[in-house]
Amino acid sequence: MTAKLIDGIGLLYTGDPTGAEEIEHAAMVVEDGRVVWTGSAAEAPDADEREDAGGRCVIPGFVDSHAHLVFAGDRTPEFDARMSGQPYTAGGIRTTVAATRAAGDAELATRAAALIAEMRRQGTTTVEIKSGYGLTVEDERRSLEIASGLVDDTTYLGAHVVPAGTDADDYVRLVTGEMLAACAPYAKWVDVFCERGAFDGDQTREILRAGIKAGLQPRVHANQLTEGPGVRIAVELGAASADHCTHLSDADVEALAASDTVATLLPGAEFSTRSPYPDARRLIDAGATVAIATDCNPGSSFTSSMPFCIALAVREMRMTPLEAVRAATYGGARALRRDDVGVLRPGSRADYAVLDAPSYVHLAYRPGVPLVTSVSS
Numbered sequence: 001m002t003a004k005l006i007d008g009i010g011l012l013y014t015g016d017p018t019g020a021e022e023i024e025h026a027a028m029v030v031e032d033g034r035v036v037w038t039g040s041a042a043e044a045p046d047a048d049e050r051e052d053a054g055g056r057c058v059i060p061g062f063v064d065s066h067a068h069l070v071f072a073g074d075r076t077p078e079f080d081a082r083m084s085g086q087p088y089t090a091g092g093i094r095t096t097v098a099a100t101r102a103a104g105d106a107e108l109a110t111r112a113a114a115l116i117a118e119m120r121r122q123g124t125t126t127v128e129i130k131s132g133y134g135l136t137v138e139d140e141r142r143s144l145e146i147a148s149g150l151v152d153d154t155t156y157l158g159a160h161v162v163p164a165g166t167d168a169d170d171y172v173r174l175v176t177g178e179m180l181a182a183c184a185p186y187a188k189w190v191d192v193f194c195e196r197g198a199f200d201g202d203q204t205r206e207i208l209r210a211g212i213k214a215g216l217q218p219r220v221h222a223n224q225l226t227e228g229p230g231v232r233i234a235v236e237l238g239a240a241s242a243d244h245c246t247h248l249s250d251a252d253v254e255a256l257a258a259s260d261t262v263a264t265l266l267p268g269a270e271f272s273t274r275s276p277y278p279d280a281r282r283l284i285d286a287g288a289t290v291a292i293a294t295d296c297n298p299g300s301s302f303t304s305s306m307p308f309c310i311a312l313a314v315r316e317m318r319m320t321p322l323e324a325v326r327a328a329t330y331g332g333a334r335a336l337r338r339d340d341v342g343v344l345r346p347g348s349r350a351d352y353a354v355l356d357a358p359s360y361v362h363l364a365y366r367p368g369v370p371l372v373t374s375v376s377s
């Protein structure tokens with residue numbers, strides 16, 4: 001095994017708020033895909049190889065804990081229409097469902113892999129993928145089989161929307177029965193779009209409980225468009241994450257702050273639907289753990305860029321640059337209950353990005369600029 005010393009790091013952001021979160025003039029030693037040492041460059045141990053970071057900033061690879069990458073089709077006209085004044089409703093999902101059902105496995109896999117590669121070029125090394133554009137037993141199953149061939153964190157989202165022409169109660173029976181049985185072998189998580197026009201509180205509880213019984217862990221699309229029961233249910237069932245959190249009551253904020261459920265904010269969705277952003281400041285000040293993810297999907301947030309979401313979080317959600325980069329690394333890892341990623345400390349995976357900048361602050365200070373010069377994982 002070869003130990004490599006990365007030297008000359010102007011600023012090492014470790015993503016570890018419980019330890020030395022930022023180290024100036026730093027070095028890091030990696031061996032066999034793991035971090036074995038971090039600290040001041042002056043105290044760096046010897047290694048077999050040496051790489052000079054040239055004063056650049058090194059950060060953990062971003063953890064994008066919310067993405068919908070298995071789909072076909074195109075929704076450019078819908079985006080164009082929305083930017084011309086039409087409001088967003090959950091119904092647009094059905095357009096992608098029709099295209100996804102018509103696509104072959106190879107096409108779906110190729111498109112998802114291309115999006116993962118696009119994410120990686122922007123510094124992302126861990127990606128979660130949801131199903132949810134099949135909505136039949138076989139189309140959900142194959143979506144998750146494709147996703148599980150690409151990433152470790154796969155999420156069964158049969159409860160994305162009730163398919164056109166289907167009775168809602170019948171569909172919930174399918175999602176908690178035959179579809180769940182077919183999908184569970186390929187999924188780690190179960191998710192529900194708890195929203196007016198999608199699934200109500202009782203249906204959400206029933207679907208999540210069935211998933212838990214089948215060995216999956218819960219997460220919830222909660223409080224995106226309206227102040228519904230999603231966050232309360234997420235906390236009640238011990239979900240790893242409540243995602244969106246755009247419309248929260250004081251009780252929702254308090255519940256999140258008092259729980260292990262991460263509030264995952266998806267500012268790309270508000271950007272792309274021209275909607276009010278969630279108030280990250282309110283969540284952080286209350287003591288909640290916050291994550292940022294892209295929500296990459298063809299309808300409401302077709303960005304694969306965590307740096308873009310960080311810039312939005314700082315500009316539009318009242319987060320500091322440090323809070324935003326923390327939410328995109330440590331926060332994302334907490335939202336997936338992963339201790340091995342989103343952090344650079346001895347024992348963690350050596351997943352990191354080098355920025356052509358002296359500090360992670362540039363991710364928000366220089367929005368839209370491709371600052372990631374290399375990615376290792």
Ligand SMILES: [Zn+2]
Nearest residue numbers: 066068221295
């Ligand atoms: Zn989503």
